Amino acid sequence: MKLLYQTHSPYARKALVFAHEVGIADRLEVVHHETSPTRRNEAVFAENPLGKVPVLIRPGLTPIFDSDVICAYLDTLHDGRKLVPPDGEARWQALRIQAVAQGLGDAGIAVRWETVRRPEALRFPPLRDGYTAKLIASYDWLERTLDISPAIHIGHVALATMLGWLEFRELPSFRDGRPRLAAWFDAFDARPSMRATPLSGETHD
Numbered sequence: 235m236k237l238l239y240q241t242h243s244p245y246a247r248k249a250l251v252f253a254h255e256v257g258i259a260d261r262l263e264v265v266h267h268e269t270s271p272t273r274r275n276e277a278v279f280a281e282n283p284l285g286k287v288p289v290l291i292r293p294g295l296t297p298i299f300d301s302d303v304i305c306a307y308l309d310t311l312h313d314g315r316k317l318v319p320p321d322g323e324a325r326w327q328a329l330r331i332q333a334v335a336q337g338l339g340d341a342g343i344a345v346r347w348e349t350v351r352r353p354e355a356l357r358f359p360p361l362r363d364g365y366t367a368k369l370i371a372s373y374d375w376l377e378r379t380l381d382i383s384p385a386i387h388i389g390h391v392a393l394a395t396m397l398g399w400l401e402f403r404e405l406p407s408f409r410d411g412r413p414r415l416a417a418w419f420d421a422f423d424a425r426p427s428m429r430a431t432p433l434s435g436e437t438h439d
């Protein structure tokens with residue numbers, strides 16, 4: 235299988251870290267692509283009408299996206315403990331953390347548009363501030379509620395890869411006044427799956 239990837243995408247890294255965690259990373263050929271809504275990537279659009287990475291190309295089958303769906307699919311390809319809990323309250327708790335992680339990424343990208351990506355004259359500070367408030371509220375919520383059991387799940391993978399990106403892009407820090415969340419992230423960040431997938435590179439708009 236081929237994974238359309240980007241070395242500075244938290245969503246793409248999430249899919250690859252997930253593959254490492256379930257022991258099937260060696261089945262993926264990772265192919266870097268630059269993507270941006272302002273710079274069309276034809277090869278990515280050919281597989282995903284949203285023009286975004288990650289995309290998983292499966293021999294003889296349709297491509298799948300986005301990172302949530304790719305992770306759910308990869309979870310069907312191994313016989314170990316499932317990282318997307320199949321049922322019960324554990325499933326909803328894991329998916330809820332994943333949803334917050336996805337929202338952190340969306341908010342972080344929005345803050346970047348309003349601070350560094352959009353031409354300065356077109357930036358809108360109230361939008362920057364509104365998205366920054368979502369980051370802060372989510373960090374505080376995670377400090378209070380994150381389950382830090384060693385039995386990791388999809389929510390943990392999504393969250394660690396997103397917090398790593400927020401820090402990589404020097405967005406408002408999740409560490410200040412949140413020792414529990416910071417310690418959890420540092421422990422997760424030391425896992426071989428994270429060490430094998432460092433973020434690098436710049437966004438090309």
Ligand SMILES: N[C@@H](CCC(=O)N[C@@H](CS)C(=O)NCC(=O)O)C(=O)O
Pocket residue numbers: 240242243244245246269270271272284285286287288300301302336
């Ligand atoms: N919800 C998607 C988000 C994917 C996404 O936003 N990928 C970014 C890279 S970080 C992208 O390709 N952006 C290009 C664009 O927005 O056109 C997922 O979880 O996979």
